[in-house]
Amino acid sequence: RYRRRLGVWSYSQLLPEPKNRVTLNEGGTPLIRISKGLFGKFEGLNPTGSFKDRGMAIGVSLAKAIGVSNIVVASTGNTAASASAYGARAGLRAIVLLPSGKVARGKLAQSIIHGASIMSIDGYFDDALTEAMNMFKAGKxxxxxSINAWRLEGQKSIAYEIYEDIKVPDNVIVPVGNAGNIYAIWKGFWELMQIGLIDKVPRMIGVQAEGASPLYETWRRGSSELIEVKEPKTVASAIRIGKPVNWLKALKAVNNSGGLLVTVNDNEIMIARGRLARRGIFVEPASASTYAAYIKLIRNSVISNDERTVLVLTGHGLKDPDSVK
Ligand code: F0G
Structure with missing residues (x-):
């Protein structure tokens, strides 16, 4: 017998528990010290190279349990890669809808090799999501x-792992695309507070790219409706999203935790990525946006290095080799 790495499943008392687990040993990622007061939660070390595996393990296990044969996702790439791998693992057909020409090469390769049915959609992620929802509603x-709550349940384990490593940091910085993950992590900490293990949650800080910042604009203007971005544009293709479905949940996480939203531009993202790489940590551009935000917030004295801050480094650098020049 070998010692199994339980990862996400070590928190099964706080998660939905399917009869049979579909697993690739997701979770249990390292928290790496970057500099004084700063840590990176390296989600690139999950089985398919992104945090999506945490939620996909739970979601696909439950899909299998209820007896479906087809699963569908729209994706900027990582959700598709994860659904393809876990679908293959479970013996389900994965249908992945990808915005044409806007998905990083490594992610596309993953969906191909795991045997997903790939549909290329003209337009943006948001158009692909509408299409995926139509297939779901039609019973196909x-x-x-991430409108599927089981996904977010799995992703909240990021908070539990941070807690096990360093208790409650002052700030957690998360890249925001469809806006599910920032909520999931907040929910994880919030539950630890309800249980009585901790007495406060960290400030949740969401980062968007300047060319794709619907949540930031909505938050900044205090709008009660989502301010959509029609043609989102950024080098961080993972978070190139104009109409995040989980926007209300994300605002709840930010407001409840005394957090904030911030934008960074593509140049700042690429500089931040290079700086992380020169400390030995290779992440995709969307993930580097957290370090770019940290640099900006330190410079503007919004946070200090006397506080403890965690960057959620959501995806591996090998996902997007073409972004390295
Ligand atoms: N970072 C990476 C690497 C991502 O792939 C995503 C989302 C995010 C951050 C943002 O997380 O959507 O929960 O706010 N990627 C999705 C996908 C949209 O299709 O792979 P979010």
């Missing part, structure tokens, strides 16, 4: 986008 496939 079970949706594993």
């Amino acid at each position: 496939a079970y949706s594993l986008n």
Whole structure:
């Protein structure tokens, strides 16, 4: 017998527990010290190279349990890669809808090699999501986008792992695309507070790219409706999203935790990525946006290095080799 790495499943008392687990040993990622007061939660070390595996393990296990045969996701790439791998693992057909020409090469390769049915959609992620939802509503496939609450349940384990390593940091910085993950992490900390293990949650800080910042604009203007971005544009293709479905949940996480939203531009993202790489940590551009935000917030004295801050480094650098020049 070998010692199994339980990862996400070590928190099964706080998670939905399917009869049979579909697993690739997701979770249990390292928290790496970057500099004084700063840590990176390296989610690139999950089985398919992004945090999506945490939620996909739970979601696909439940899909399998209820007896579906097809699963569907729209994706900027990582959700598709994860659904393809876990779908293959479970013996389910994965249908992945990708915005044409806007998905990083490594992610596309993953969906191909795991045997997903790939549909290329003219337009943006947001258009692909509408299409995926239509397939779900028509009963053609079970949706594993983050409107599926099981996905977010798995992703909240990021908070539990941070807690096990360093208790409650002052700030957690998360890249925001479809806006599910920032909520999931907040919910994880919030539950630890309800249980009585901690007495406060960290400030949740969401980062968006300047060319794709619907949540930031909505938050900044205090709008009660989502301010959509029609043609989102950024080098961080993972978070190139104009109409995040989980926007209300994300605002709840930010407001409840005394957090904030911030934008960074593509140049700042690429500089930040280079700086992380020269400390030995290779992440994709969307993930580097957290370090760019940290640099900006330190410079503007919004946070200090006397506080403890965690960057959620959501995806591995090998996902997007073409972004390295
Ligand atoms: N970082 C990476 C690497 C991502 O792939 C994503 C989302 C995010 C951050 C943002 O997380 O959507 O929960 O706010 N990627 C999705 C996908 C949209 O299709 O792979 P979010």
